[in-house]
Amino acid sequence: xxxxxxxDTVQGGVRERKRIATRNAIQRAVxxxxxxxxxxxxxxxxxxxxxxxxxxxxxxxxxxxxAAVIGDVPATPTEPAIERFIHAGPRQSLxxxxxxxxxxxxxxxxxxxxxxIETMRRTLLREHPYLFTLRMANMRQLEQELVEIVEQxxxxxxxxxxxxxxxxxxxxxxxxxLAFAAIKHAWSCWAEHGGRGALxxxxxxxxxxxxxxxxxx
Amino acid sequence: xxxxxxxDTVQGGVRERKRIATRNAIQRAVxxxxxxxxxxxxxxxxxxxxxxxxxxxxxxxxxxxxAAVIGDVPATPTEPAIERFIHAGPRQSLxxxxxxxxxxxxxxxxxxxxxxIETMRRTLLREHPYLFTLRMANMRQLEQELVEIVEQxxxxxxxxxxxxxxxxxxxxxxxxxLAFAAIKHAWSCWAEHGGRGALxxxxxxxxxxxxxxxxxx
DNA sequence: CCGCACTTTGCACTCACTGCAATAATGGAA
DNA sequence: TTCCATTATTGCAGTGAGTGCAAAGTGCGG
Numbered sequence: 001x002x003x004x005x006x007x008d009t010v011q012g013g014v015r016e017r018k019r020i021a022t023r024n025a026i027q028r029a030v031x032x033x034x035x036x037x038x039x040x041x042x043x044x045x046x047x048x049x050x051x052x053x054x055x056x057x058x059x060x061x062x063x064x065x066x067a068a069v070i071g072d073v074p075a076t077p078t079e080p081a082i083e084r085f086i087h088a089g090p091r092q093s094l095x096x097x098x099x100x101x102x103x104x105x106x107x108x109x110x111x112x113x114x115x116x117i118e119t120m121r122r123t124l125l126r127e128h129p130y131l132f133t134l135r136m137a138n139m140r141q142l143e144q145e146l147v148e149i150v151e152q153x154x155x156x157x158x159x160x161x162x163x164x165x166x167x168x169x170x171x172x173x174x175x176x177x178l179a180f181a182a183i184k185h186a187w188s189c190w191a192e193h194g195g196r197g198a199l200x201x202x203x204x205x206x207x208x209x210x211x212x213x214x215x216x217x
Numbered sequence: 218x219x220x221x222x223x224x225d226t227v228q229g230g231v232r233e234r235k236r237i238a239t240r241n242a243i244q245r246a247v248x249x250x251x252x253x254x255x256x257x258x259x260x261x262x263x264x265x266x267x268x269x270x271x272x273x274x275x276x277x278x279x280x281x282x283x284a285a286v287i288g289d290v291p292a293t294p295t296e297p298a299i300e301r302f303i304h305a306g307p308r309q310s311l312x313x314x315x316x317x318x319x320x321x322x323x324x325x326x327x328x329x330x331x332x333x334i335e336t337m338r339r340t341l342l343r344e345h346p347y348l349f350t351l352r353m354a355n356m357r358q359l360e361q362e363l364v365e366i367v368e369q370x371x372x373x374x375x376x377x378x379x380x381x382x383x384x385x386x387x388x389x390x391x392x393x394x395l396a397f398a399a400i401k402h403a404w405s406c407w408a409e410h411g412g413r414g415a416l417x418x419x420x421x422x423x424x425x426x427x428x429x430x431x432x433x434x
Numbered sequence: 435c436c437g438c439a440c441t442t443t444g445c446a447c448t449c450a451c452t453g454c455a456a457t458a459a460t461g462g463a464a
Numbered sequence: 465t466t467c468c469a470t471t472a473t474t475g476c477a478g479t480g481a482g483t484g485c486a487a488a489g490t491g492c493g494g
Contacts, residue, residue, distance in 0.1 A: 019441090174399075178395060281451080282451095442487105
């Protein structure tokens, strides 16, 4: 029997745990209601009521009503993952490097997501593409960080590029944008299939498809 | 009242012309104010006042405050352009085909944009990436249309694909998403450079860069 | 048990946005 | 020109998102 002390699975004191519980309750409430009546048919007042908090508290947890349905955006890749990517040099192709970088970003989920919340969110975002694009738009910061990471990798692969800032920046941005197109694609496929399998696998598939697309060019 | 003689560049009656003038006045007002004080520091009331209309009228022209700064999204490519793309067959590479399709979409601007409005918009979107991503997010419909167009092209290039709907759809979506990454890139470069040169040229450059990226793979 | 820090909440307020109905402007036809 | 149907503008009243502030509640260390 695996004996795990509670403090191993849940960190922090009562405060931290209550905070997470409230956050989840709010997300559950907004997702449930939005699936029933559509996102616009739900008010913050109802959401807060169902979640058992005051409307004012809702806004202590989420800056907007949208933020509650969209949920957390993937975190910046960890330092080690970034270092690995930058120094993977020409040994590993840029494409594979980016793929692994994104995979690490997905795996290091900021919080242990609740399965039911994730399921509802996936369904809702699939049914309302507007919300999906909003979620993607919210990844702007991650995108920007990715541009800078790619830039470092490019310089390392081809030091001559550092003399042509213009070209370097342009190329890094293009690569980062393409990477985001891949994320978007993987997520779409994943959501469309009711989330059978992990998002990781979908991302790998997307990169495989990208590879074959490039080959056949 | 200054009555401008109806030049042959403007079509339609007084109604149509007034409508366009009002629309432009509102955009000018919102852009000017937003450049001064930031988007959030401006109210619809101020915008409407500066534009010489009532706040209520503002919402007859734009559904949201954002819509006024974001402006019109590129239109769907024209039928002929679509047909050309679909039947360009393997003769023309998919990459070149998409490039030309997007170029035609940019050129067939829905309305003859006012230069000053475009300049202000570019500056504002460059300074506020949030608004830029919002603009991109608003192109969702165009994106969806593009997926369907690409699908037709893929089927034509490789009829066998039509048996594997799954694969076809996945690939079309990936291609369309990549195309949008290119648009985003071109627009970024264009805006960053104060819009020297045309957006068209930037898009061509982006596709050239994409090509070389693929080559070097 | 106490006091400190953090969290929740109520309240008052601003502002985006909407539906409706009254009014004004326009375009066309007699 | 005059009259009428159409369409555009506006005021008004109302909903609901989001914010700042201060008071009341709750967890935590001593």
